[in-house]
Amino acid sequence: MAGITKRSEDYSRWYQDVIQAAELAENSPVRGCMVIRPNGYAIWENIQRTLDDKFKELGHVNAYFPLLIPKSFLAREAEHVEGFAKECAIVTHHRLKQTTVDGKTTVIPDPDSKLEEEYIIRPTSETVIWDQYRKWIQSYRDLPILINQWANVMRWEMRTRMFLRTTEFLWQEGHTAHATAAEGRAETLQMLEVYRWFAEEVLAMPVIPGTKTANERFAGAVETFSIEAMMQDRKALQAATSHDLGQNFAKAFDVTYQDAEGKVEYVWATSWGMSTRIMGALIMTHSDDDGLVLPPRIAHTKAVIVPIWKNDEEKAAVCEAADKLAADLRPAVGRVHVDKRDKMRPGWKYAEWERKGVPVRLELGPRDLAGSQVMMAARHDRAKNAVPFAELAEALPAELERIQADLYAAAVKRREEAxxxxxxxxxxxxxxxxxxxxxxxxxxxxxxxxxxxxxxxxxxxxxxxxxxxxxxxxxxxxxxxxxxxxxxxxxx
RNA sequence: CGGGGCGUAGCGCAGCCCGGUUAGCGCGCCUGCUUCGGGAGCAGGAGGUCGGGAGUUCAAAUCUCCCCGCCCCGACCA
Structure with a gap:
């Protein structure tokens, strides 16, 4: 099994080890790009589901814009180009050609397929989106536009780190258009508050909401707001941003509307995003030297039942009871997994689920079965006690809430102490x-x-x-x- | 792009300095038996173009040169 470096020895190594041990992600053949494995992607799916529900509750809808951006688009907003020009991947050809170099067959871009206007692989989508918004907006009656996109983007960073800074990453980017400056500002702040809520209430990660300085402002924004979290090594991590774009993009892409009095005005814009980077923050906020620790509200599996047996009869009885328990618990708590794998002893399974960050483990053996109880163990503090079957439907959700609250309190305490x-x-x-x-x-x-x-x-x-x-x-x-x-x- | 390090089985490494039978070790994997309440034991087994190329040599994982890739530290950057 993968040994995990202690945080005190080498924090950065520990971080990599946790990701590997929990099978969240791994490096790919493509420089700076990672493969997000099922355990990691399940967390991302939960993040998506939770945020997406919240966005929609607030009136936003989802849409999808193209991966490629005409090179000229990026140049329209002066500060925007300056901010992103140095980290863009460029598509120059649309066809390959087989050829032989030093006796080996290989492929090269077909010179005949060179594009007249090259495309940029989006580092962010403001430009394509605003070019489209121009066609959609004529009247104040067309406003506001409240669109979100779930997408991948590329930023050719010099140095990458799993989740925290990868060449390709996944995110959501909201792009809204409004009739007034006040409305745009209100939207910007509302979405920052959504991120604060998500970080603190769902991820149990305390954050400081605030305004970015002019130096740190998003390229093309009038004002940028962020939520900032503290990791266990006392370094800060920007967990999400929300930008008031003013009329900068409306002017660059000539997006105007006519108000009720017939006056033509530029549209007011916002954009806001949270990326897979948040998963790096999640890992570094709660995990310990034994591996991943997940707050119950974002964990894909809330609890795992480990049946214990010595022979086939015991196995049958214990597994049947475990399945029944799991079925009874699922409606109230969500995903409960029964680990019936043979060939693995209980101790191995305990260690594995701890590494993977499942918040609660329920041990069910012949002795428990005889006493109509399970042993309930929490991942984060190892608290373990016997719970009668009859009380589990209440005790497990309560335990999950206790864990969620503990993790948040511990993170707040660490931050206050530093x-x-x-x-x-x-x-x-x-x-x-x-x-x-x-x-x-x-x-x-x-x-x-x-x-x-x-x-x-x-x-x-x-x-x-x-x-x-x-x-x-x-x-x-x-x-x-x-x-x-x-x-x-x-x-x- | 500058400084440092590393490429040997799926993973982690030894061997290289000082060239020499069939390239080892740990974990993992496969088969069988015994096990099973905190990372099981025994037995058997599979798995390698030693990053790539060229050179030196009777002989190269080992020496020389070139190339490629990765990691760490900077510079850059959410």
Missing amino acids: TFKIDSWDDFTALYEGDGGFAHCHWCGDGDCEQAIQDKTRVTIRNIPFERDETPGACVHCGKPSKGRVVFAQAY
Whole structure:
């Protein structure tokens, strides 16, 4: 079995090991692209289902736009090109040709199939979508447009890490069009709140919602908002973003509408996304040295029943009881798996399900059967106790809720223990030469100062929290006046 | 693109410095028996163009050169 490196030894290795041990994903022959295995994809499917339901509850609909973007589209919005140009994959030909090089048969792009206008593999879809919106919008009666897309995108990053930064990744990208600036801003903030809710209530991952600084703003946005989480190594991870695009894309793609008074106006836009990166955050927030730990609300399998037997008669009796228990529990708790595999002893199965992060294990052996009970064990804290069959329908959901709450509380506690108010540059550098963490500091608001801090320490402003200390002070770096504190951290 | 490391069975590695029968080990895999309440034991078995190419040599996993790929640290970037 795969040994898992301890977090204290090598955090980055531990992360890779957990992914491998839980069979979430693995590297592929394509540089920077991963294969998401069934165990990992099941989590993504749960994320999709939960978010998708929420989006639709709020009036959004799904659509699908093409993978390829005409090269010229990307150039329409000046800041947008600048932000993405350096990481785009380009399609230049549409046909291959067999040829022989050094006596070996190989294929090359057929020179005769060179495209007149090359295509970009989408790094994000604002441009294709807004080009289409122009055709759909004429009147204020056509607004708002509230569309979401589930898709894959490519960003040719120099260095990749499983889930956190892969060349190809999966995400959802919402793209909305509104009649007024206020409506656009309200949508942007509403979706950020959806992400906060999802991170905290479903993934048990505490986050700080706030506004990004101008330096960290999405290419082409008027304002970018994010939710920021803290990983167990005290580094920050941006878990989702929501952008107020103002009229930038409407102007670049000439998307106008006529209002009730007959006046022609540019449309107001938003975009917002959460990607498979969130799965990296999920892993790094809760997992331990024995492998994956999943909050029950996002776990694909809520509980696994491990039947224990010595001979065929016992096996038949115990398995029958296990199947019945599982069937009784499923309507209330969701997926319950009965692990009847022969040739594997119970201890092996316990270890395997722990590695894979199943929140609760139910052990059912002849002794339990005789006493009409099961042993119920929690993955995260190893709490284990006997539960009578009659009480299980209540005890299991209660246990799952306890686990969900524990994981959230533990994550909040870890974050609070690694969060500091810092007012001097010496303390600031000392923190990041040491264990690191979140530093709430005064900042003058100057982008150059922010950049200087990053150059010196590799620490960045994660965001300007909505709920922040607004007592005026002096910038932690340059000493100029500050209106309030912002959150600094080293980031993934 | 700069610095470092590594390519030997599905996975993890030894062997290389100092060339020499049939290339080993652990885990996993297959078969059988005994096991089964915290990662079982025994017996038998399958599995390799030693990353690729060229060279040196009677002889190359081992020495030389070139190429390819991967990992880590930077630079870059959600």
